[in-house]
Amino acid sequence: NAGVTQTPKFRILKIGQSMTLQCAQDMNHNYMYWYRQDPGMGLKLIYYSVGAGITDKGEVPNGYNVSRSTTEDFPLRLELAAPSQTSVYFCASSYPGTAFCAFFGQGTRLTVV
Amino acid sequence: DAKTTQPPSMDCAEGRAANLPCNHSTISGNEYVYWYRQIHSQGPQYIIHGLKNNETNEMASLIITEDRKSSTLILPHATLRDTAVYYCIVRVAENDRGSTLGRLYFGRGTQLTVWP
Numbered sequence: 001n002a003g004v005t006q007t008p009k010f011r012i013l014k015i016g017q018s019m020t021l022q023c024a025q026d027m028n029h030n031y032m033y034w035y036r037q038d039p040g041m042g043l044k045l046i047y048y049s050v051g052a053g054i055t056d057k058g059e060v061p062n063g064y065n066v067s068r069s070t071t072e073d074f075p076l077r078l079e080l081a082a083p084s085q086t087s088v089y090f091c092a093s094s095y096p097g098t099a100f101c102a103f104f105g106q107g108t109r110l111t112v113v
Numbered sequence: 114d115a116k117t118t119q120p121p122s123m124d125c126a127e128g129r130a131a132n133l134p135c136n137h138s139t140i141s142g143n144e145y146v147y148w149y150r151q152i153h154s155q156g157p158q159y160i161i162h163g164l165k166n167n168e169t170n171e172m173a174s175l176i177i178t179e180d181r182k183s184s185t186l187i188l189p190h191a192t193l194r195d196t197a198v199y200y201c202i203v204r205v206a207e208n209d210r211g212s213t214l215g216r217l218y219f220g221r222g223t224q225l226t227v228w229p
Contacts, residue, residue, distance in 0.1 A: 004156075033217060042200065043157070043219040059218070090156050092217075101147075102217060104156030 002026050006091050006105035013081040013112045021076040021108050023091030031094045032074040033058075033102065034066065036087040043090060049074055081112045116140070117201045122224040125195075131188040133223050135201030138182040143205050146177060148186045150197040151222070157200065160186065191227045198222040 007022045025032065030051050035043040035058075045058030049068040063085060065077040074093075078085060088109050094102040118136040125131040137146060147162040161168055161175045163184070168175045174187040188195055200222040 035219070037154075042198075042221040045218060048217075088154065092156070094217075101159035101162070102149075102157075104158070106156050107154065 004091055004093055004103050004105035006089075006108050008108060009106070010109045011111070013078075013110065015081060015083065015112060017081050018077070018079050019081065019110075021078075021089055021091075021110070023074045023076065023105060024072050025074075025091075025093040025103070026072065027093060027095075027103065028071060029093035029095055029103075030071070031102075032068065033092040033094075034064070034074070034076045035090045035092065036060065036085075037090065037107075038087050046076065046089075078110075083112050086110060086112045116203050116218070117220050119199070119201055119220060119223045121221065122226070124226050124228060125188075125191045127193055127227050127229050128190055131191040131195065131225060131227070133186040133188075133199050133201075133225060134183065135186070136183045137201070137203050140181050140203050141205070144203045145205075146175065146181075146184050147202045147204055148173070148175065149200045149202065149219070150195075151200070152194075152197040157219070160199075191225075193227050193229065196225060196227045198224050 004025045033048045034046040037043045044060045046064050047066040049055045052068050052071050055066050068074050088107045090107050091105045092102040145162050145164050148160040149157040151157045161173050163175045177184045200219050
């Protein structure tokens with residue numbers, strides 16, 4: 001199993017550009033999450049999904065969109081990039097159930113200039 | 114809303130036990146306590162979780178107070194590779210139908226530095 005795979009690992013965007021951060025997991029996990037982490041800070045939840053076709057907002061959803069058409073994929077879309085979106089983005093997935101633990105990808109480092 | 118409070122930083126000598134505290138005084142009866150760590154900007158890694166009883170695995174031990182308002186993560190023999198940010202999280206079980214179903218909130222965590 002590859003686990004949680006994020007692409008790209010690094011990206012530089014110009015203000016106003018758009019891009020999609022890709023996230024795929026091969027563990028058949030129902031739950032998937034997107035977080036951002038600013039320097040020296042903890043992770044903030046952007047969006048999450050409890051299953052295909054179901055998404056919900058987290059703490060900081062503004063400026064982002066997500067979709068969940070399959071169990072495996074959970075892309076994060078930035079429509080009009082702003083410098084405030086410069087951050088490291090982490091995708092995660094998990095099973096439901098009480099013996100829960102989340103598996104994280106290695107992150108995408110995004111810089112908006 | 115992370116619902117937990119942790120000290121921003123701690124130091125520990127290599128080979129000694131590292132005891133990381135977490136306050137979760139507003140924890141609900143159906144919420145578990147989870148610990149994760151993040152080593153140098155890598156993706157966070159699950160360590161351990163518990164509800165009421167103390168738990169132990171190959172990585173660490175988790176001690177939860179009887180009133181469940183606080184817990185301590187114990188790394189029994191800290192090594193240099195344990196230097197990381199440690200996050201304490203409270204979360205409902207997935208089969209509980211609540212408004213927080215599916216959410217996982219991280220605070221700023223504790224930066225643990227293990228020195229030789």
